[in-house]
Amino acid sequence: MSAEKFDVQAFEKKYVARLQDRTLDWNVLKFQEDIDPKYKRAQMRYIGRGATANNDSNVIAAEHFTLSTMVLPAGCVGPLHLHDDVEEVFFILKGSVKALIQEEGKEEVHEIRLNERDCISSPPGVYRGIHNDGDEEALMLVMLGAVKPNLPTYPKGSALEELRIQRAKEREAIINGK
Numbered sequence: 313m314s315a316e317k318f319d320v321q322a323f324e325k326k327y328v329a330r331l332q333d334r335t336l337d338w339n340v341l342k343f344q345e346d347i348d349p350k351y352k353r354a355q356m357r358y359i360g361r362g363a364t365a366n367n368d369s370n371v372i373a374a375e376h377f378t379l380s381t382m383v384l385p386a387g388c389v390g391p392l393h394l395h396d397d398v399e400e401v402f403f404i405l406k407g408s409v410k411a412l413i414q415e416e417g418k419e420e421v422h423e424i425r426l427n428e429r430d431c432i433s434s435p436p437g438v439y440r441g442i443h444n445d446g447d448e449e450a451l452m453l454v455m456l457g458a459v460k461p462n463l464p465t466y467p468k469g470s471a472l473e474e475l476r477i478q479r480a481k482e483r484e485a486i487i488n489g490k
Contacts, residue, residue: 402453
């Protein structure tokens with residue numbers, strides 16, 4: 313019985329994602345920006361496709377979670393949204409932002425200041441968002457606790473929620489390879 317030699321090159325090809333091989337995707341959330349320019353931001357995926365389910369072959373295949381970076385320009389907002397199936401982590405790499413937290417069915421939006429190397433984990437069923445109220449762009453790490461998270465929902469009656477309902481069918485087609 314012979315043991316195969318470990319192939320470090322194959323391992324690296326499968327499990328290493330390098331910055332030099334990635335590009336910022338300013339289009340992945342453009343549907344939000346089209347509703348309001350303050351929602352402009354870019355994602356750079358490293359592990360998995362995230363909740364958007366974009367067909368990005370240049371990522372490490374997710375087994376248990378997704379990981380990406382997000383650029384949030386000064387003055388821009390990641391709108392309130394709710395994941396019903398996963399926790400979501402925001403880890404601030406650069407800049408200072410306000411995390412926005414709202415209980416489902418409640419009106420009040422709570423703000424929590426996050427500075428460089430601060431982290432917040434939002435459990436399923438809680439609306440979360442992020443606002444870069446500073447003068448410089450913010451960079452954050454975003455992690456979702458599932459390989460293919462459900463598409464997030466937005467506050468009822470919002471333009472983003474109406475669009476989400478429409479896009480849900482498109483997302484399923486992408487996931488199912490149609």
